[in-house]
Amino acid sequence: MWIKLIGCLLVIISSAWTGFSLAERYNKRPREIRQLIACIASLGSHIYYVSLPLAEALERASQIAEGPVRELFQQTALHIHTTGWLSAGQAFQKALGETSEKLALNKPEQEILLVLAAILGTVDQSEQQKQLELAMNELEKVHKEAIAARDQNVKMYRYLGVCVGLATAILLI
Amino acid sequence: MGLDILFKIAGVGILISVIHTALKQAGKEDMAQLCTLAGFAIVLLWVVQLLSQLFTTVQSVFKLF
16 A cells, blocks of 8 residues: 555656656746857957957856856867867867757757857958857747747646646556 | 546546646647547546446346356
8 A cells, every 4th residue: 555655656756857847948948048149149249349269258258157058158168278170160069069968958049059150260250240140130039939939838848747647646556 | 346446537537638728728739639539548448347347247147148
């Protein structure tokens, strides 16, 4: 009897937890995209007005973000700094590969970032500024979509997690 | 057979209806339908077993072979 009860509780708790963590991902995504936009804006001003080298500009731009986004920019700066043969795009790709497990970003925004990173450091300042603005506009669109997806999905995943756990427990009893 | 199977069926019914509503609100009507269908199938399995029990009982009571 007790073992049954404990097993049921474990099933319910684990599936509710799964539901909540999936919902949390949807919650985190718009926040991280907003941080990315802020970072890119800051990176733009560091490139255009302060004329810092790319690694340093990335390092400074990362200061206004927190969590995984900050780590992404810092890793990129680190890779550019330490491994001289990598281009900015390759360094960014490498950093994205290292931090993508912690980031809640999906394919579209990752592609926007990779396209932007491939251009960084290969053209002159005003052209880079243009590309940064383009990427910011694209990210703004993705941000709106992410907010719509969040409003739709967060509640659903929470309900689903708990209900599926309860249903499994009933089926197993 | 006791009352517990009835409670089980009732519980599954309630949970399936909640899941159906949650999925429908999130705009996934097809998944909601699929989920309801799955719940219906599970409950149908139980009910069919109960029905077969009922028929064997009737057979043994009236000695129809």
